[in-house]
Amino acid sequence: MDSELSQVRHTMQEALQTLSSSSDGVQISEALRSVKHYLNGLQNIVPPREREECSKIHFSTFLQCLVNKLSPDWLELLPAGQLEELWDSFFLESPADQAFLVLMESIIVTAGPSFRLMKMSQVLTKFLKRGRLVELMWEICQQQVPRGSSLLQETLLSKVVCLPDHLGNQMKEHCPSLFFPQNYFPLLGEEMIQVLQKISDSLRGGSDCSISFLSQILAKVCIHGRQKEILGVLVPRLTELTQADCIWQRLSWRLMECVPDRGMEAVVSGLLQEAPGAKVLSQLLGNLVMKNKKAQFVVTRKCLLMQYRYPVSLGLGHVVRGERLQPSVLKDLLETWGSRSAIKHSPVEQQLYISKAEIEHIREELLTTMMGGVQCHIESSLPQVRHLGMIVAETISSRIHSEGPKLKFQYEENTWTRELLSLVNVKPADPGPPASGDDEFVPYDMTRDKELKNTKAPVYIRDCLEALTSSEDVERWEVTLQVLESLIQRNPAATREVSTELAKVLLHLEEKTSMEGFEMLRRRALVAVTIIDPVQYLTSQFYAMNYSLRQRMDILDVLILAAQELSSPKSLEKAKIPGPVEAGIQLSPAPLSPSLSRVPSEDWRRIVEERIKNKTRRFAKVEVNTANEPNKLNSVVGYFFFPLIQRFDRPLVTFDLLGEDSLVLGRLVHTVGILMYFAINTTAAVPMGKALLEFVWALRFHTDAYVRQGLLYAISSILLSVPAERLLEDMTEELLETRSWLAAVAENDPDEDCRKLAMQALLLMEKLKDKLQIGSS
DSSP: OHHHHHHHHHHHHHHHHHHHHHHOOHHHHHHHHHHHHHHHGTTTTSOOHHHHIIOOOHHHHHHHHHHOSSHHHHHTGGGGGGHHHHHHHHHHSSSSHHHHHHHHHHHHHHHSHHHHHHHHHHHHHHHHHHHHHHHHHHHHHHOOOTTTTTHHHHHHHHHHHHHHHHHHHHHGGGGOGGGSSHHHHHHHHHHHHHHHHHHHHHHTTTTOOOHHHHHHHHHHHHTTTTTHHHHHHHHHHHHHHHHSOOOHHHHHHHHHHTHHHHHHHHHHHHHHHHHHHHHHHHHHHHHHHHHHHHHHHIIIIIIIIIOOOOOOHHHHHHHHHSSHHHHHHHHHHHHHHEEEEEEEOHHHHHHHHHHHHHHHTOOGGGGGHHOOOOOOOHHSSSSSHHHHHHHHHHHHHHHHHHSSSSOOOOOOOOOHHHHHHSSSOOOOOOOOOOOOOGGSOOOOOOOTOOOOOOOOOOHHHHHHHHHHOOOOHHHHHHHHHHHHHHHHOOOHHHHTTTTEEEEEEEEHOOSSSSOOOOOHHHHHHHHHHHHSOOSSSHHHHOOOSSSHHHHHHHHHHHHHHHHHHHHHOOGGTTOOOOOOSSSOOOOSSOOOHHHHSOOOOOHHHHHHHHHHHHHHSOOOOOOOOOTTTGGGGTTTTHHHHHHHHHHTTTTOOOOTTTTHHHHHHHHHHHHHHHHHHTTTSSTHHHHHHHHHHHHHHHHHTOOOOHHHHHHHHHHHHHHHHSSHHHHHSSSSSHHHHHHHHHHHHHHHOOHHHHHHHHHHHHHHHHHHHHHHHHHHO
16 A cells, blocks of 8 residues: 555656656646546545545645646647646646645635736636535545644635625726626525435435534625625525524534534524524524624624614514513513613614514513613603603503503604504594594685673783782783783883782793783783893792793793894894704704694704704805894893802702702703804803803713713804904813814714714814914915
């Protein structure tokens, strides 16, 4: 037997010598054919030991020598392409692993473009089209790899997965389309199915095989971000093959179980995206979530509680099918949904995702626990989060009291609410009895009819004050409230005499009857008093004892409306502002009163947005000329602004802005920001800007997203209202620190609206810098 091995070594050495030194085509051809004698195609003639000796020890060196001799002149040593055909055959018929490695390593080190590089890429194309990757993977699956000999597998794994990167880097625009990732990885997926078929046939024949190399390929491809390309082929084929075949089911489960931990997240997340349903996912994964801690964490924690891009019914549905995991996962889901910390620090999209999971899998025994989460959501400052809590509360109520009256909140209908409501099995409304013949008559139009009243309207301010405080006549009380605003506007002198007392009465006034428009009339009268005599009463009462949160927010709304009337630029003369005025985006922090909710907010939002757009690079469309307009707010704006920011950090017994009353703090921040905007062209704009910047800096790390939104809007108001020269002269260091903070918010804040507002403020800063540079030049 040793003589046979010596003959192999002698033949290979002679062939290498001939290749290195000879330029005779016939001699080279004979040397090549002597080596080809040991290829697999003639395995019935060559003893197995000789063939193994040749392939394992000598063949890689021989193939590398062939690559080194490759040149146009060398291939023309024999006519009619004989030498080229013989050269190709060594890579297309030799052991697949060695041929593939030599080709890939040679391509990586060859500078391109060149003849050698193009020729090797052509041979590699033939290698792939002939299915030689199937042979490569099948050879490895058949081997029982001893410990310490996996270096070859690691090298092959890297070259197989990174083939598009290597070819693209070397060949650039000359790279064949077969090596594009969108073409290569689906081909790799198809060939993996063929290898799995060979493994299936082998198992049925009683032979053992290893599937770990295929699992490693799948993991590495998914880690590289190509889940869609490879799983788009594997998932449909495995779904079809595993439906009624236990061997294929076992192969699929084993394929997933052998995925290394470092690639488990990438593989499982890819399956969640590609699997058409929870049943298919369970069919492909089996009990992987129970057996593998990494997979369990990915499915039950990361994909369900930390991300929101996967279908809820898929991930949670797969978990629910595993009864042992179901209770703990649903418990974690409830805890996360009801966590105040999670509500404050996670994006609203994540909370929507978890709320959908809650609605889909509400259970009677978990209803009590869910109610705590409902309360946390309804207490949130963000309207989107409150809406989530309202819809889940409605769903819980319908499950507890299926026959009784339905709990129904008032919330704006949008894409999110419709998506959540679509998950609830809502019964169609009862159409009622069929219409009778009387329904065909046209009703009489009574819209212009007026109710006849015997009570005369008061004509003096003091009479109005008496009627609102001591009158038991309900009709007189209503008539007084209806005419009060016009009386205040017609009698400013009389109003100043009782302005403080009248403001106090209106602020504490409660509805005695079901009067239509009560809130609107009360607030309009309070605004009229504040405009006539803008004393410090309202701002002093904001931090006073024994006021409800609703009254404190009424004070803020009245101050904004009064400031708007006093500032009265031409562009705002006809604008109507709703109760809670927000800065250019839908940030309504609390349900509006019926009267103010009827006033459209589009005019105010459009005006503010237009002014911001006019000062950014992207939206320079219309110039709002307010530079020389008189501002009636000039003499009193300090009374509106400074008292509001002086005591925000001093908690009262029933009022703690830095504690649980963050909703009011958010409204306060938006209010001072809007007052800053109205203070344009006033002498107080510069000190107000300095004070507001300090106020913002103290609260910049607040955990409530609504508060942060107000802070960011306040920064934009400062940039719009304070003259640019004074900003850079008096607040240079503060602006630099603010710029760094805005950049961090724009990149890292979990709330999307905060990121947008920060980016808007950064654009205003850039516009300000450009404006000053142009002015100085």
